Amino acid sequence: MKVKIAISEPPEVIDPLITDLAACIAKSKRVLVITGAGISCSGGIPDFRSSDGLYDLVKKKHPDIVLRGKELFDAMLFRDEKQIKCFYTFMAELKRLISSAAPTPTHAFIQKLKQNGQLLRCYTQNIDCLEESIDLPVIQLHGSMNKVKCTLCPATYKFTTRMENQFRRGVAPPCPQCTIVDCERIRQGKRSLATGTLRPDVVLYNEEHPNGDIIGQMQTSDLKKKPDLMIVMGTSLKIPALKKFIKQASRMIHATKTGRVIFVNRTQATKEWEKVFDYEVLGDTDHWVKIIEKKMADEKTMAAAVTRLKRSISSVSDEDDKENTIASGTKKTVTLNVSSSKQTTLKGFRVTKSAATTKRTKTA
Structure with a gap:
């Protein structure tokens, strides 16, 4: 039922x-x-699927970028620099709401x-x-909005107010760990490596969960x-x-x-x-x-x-x-066909009970 x-x-x-x-x-x-x-x-x-206010705020900061709600949580946006800025602004505003929730x-x-x-x-x-x-x-x-992670190395950090303010401007802060490693390489006379940037530690569409x-x-x-x-x-x-x-x-x-x-x-x-x-x-x-x-x-x-x-x-x-006992002691086949339903509708309140009707087919 x-x-x-x-x-x-x-x-x-x-x-x-x-x-x-x-x-x-x-x-x-x-x-x-x-x-x-x-x-x-x-x-x-707000529910992301109906949070027009938050999306409108982001659109005002980036009027030349058109992104639907789901696209703001899609890893594919990292292919476009303008969309990346929009993503960071959105995440900063979301973090602001979370901080007071x-x-x-x-x-x-x-x-x-x-x-x-x-x-x-x-x-x-x-x-x-x-x-x-x-x-x-x-x-x-x-994932979690309490942390940020590097886009290149495994480093993670607490999502601070300073980072939130940088994200709000559409800027991705450089990863401190990558910066330290790069500075050490340069000191040793080695070639410089790419430095990762920080992003909220959330799992987006089209990317695998690290755990x-x-x-x-x-x-x-x-x-x-x-x-x-x-x-x-x-x-x-x-x-x-x-x-x-x-x-x-x-x-x-x-x-x-x-x-x-x-x-x-x-x-x-x-x-x-x-x-x-x-x-x-x-x-x-x-x-x-x-x-x-x-x-x-x-x-x-x-x-x-x-x-x-x-x-x-x-x-x-x-x-x-009881049914199983009867079935095992006879040569009859019982077929149950679940098909009918009965619904009672009240004002603004529905109660639906699915009732099983049985159709029995006997064979020798």
Whole structure:
């Protein structure tokens, strides 16, 4: 069964669904969390796909350059000197916003999962590092805006205000390590080498993650630990590598029969994810966290809901075992055809339950 929820109706309307959803979280022991830009918006950082204000500011500084939002995060821009200047200006303005931003209720919710011993791992696409101020460890899939790195050598440095001001002018500071090495070579009478420049330590489109192999090993390790819940929040699900991991984790979770996968985002997922998510919550992640935490604080209701959920899962498992026993003791073939769905639409609030209809074909 898949449940789709759009958060806007009164509590009494969504209460049964929220109760079940909260019970799934309460009973979980090994939770994977995947986050995107949507969880940081309320903290003061705009979603890159809708942050017209930030793009407009960059366009005013570089009116002769036309770059779409995605192109500002594409490594191909380093082929054009003018686009490079535009990139650095954008990164400086983004750093300014990040410096004054704060963790959101969604960040705090993930931290509570960690404190409760439920969090297996949190993977984030975000580069804002808001998790650091609340001591929430995450795997940064797209790098960090707290550091800069050299374009030639392995050196990395803290992203300072001085560097931010240089970037804002479209200037890339020279790498101190490369400069030291070059000066030493010249002192020794050797030929001068190219000096790298500094750039934010973020992973752009069309470039490999420097820690990609390590992240891949961690993902494999996490799947072997058999997570029983995955929460995907604030992401539009556009990055191929992350999509692959979410689907792999989903198959592992669903193989347990008791595991669930939750998607929370302002816009709905495409049909590609129809069999991946058990719960699809359409709305702001902070709003969702607030109503979930309120429900989980009601210990009596939660205890009853968790018990009911376990009985429901046990009942389904018993039915499956019964079907398997019958099938193994006869020469009949049973074909299940999942096709129909029933949708109820309320004002601003949708609940979709996919119901399996069975068509049985008997053969001798």
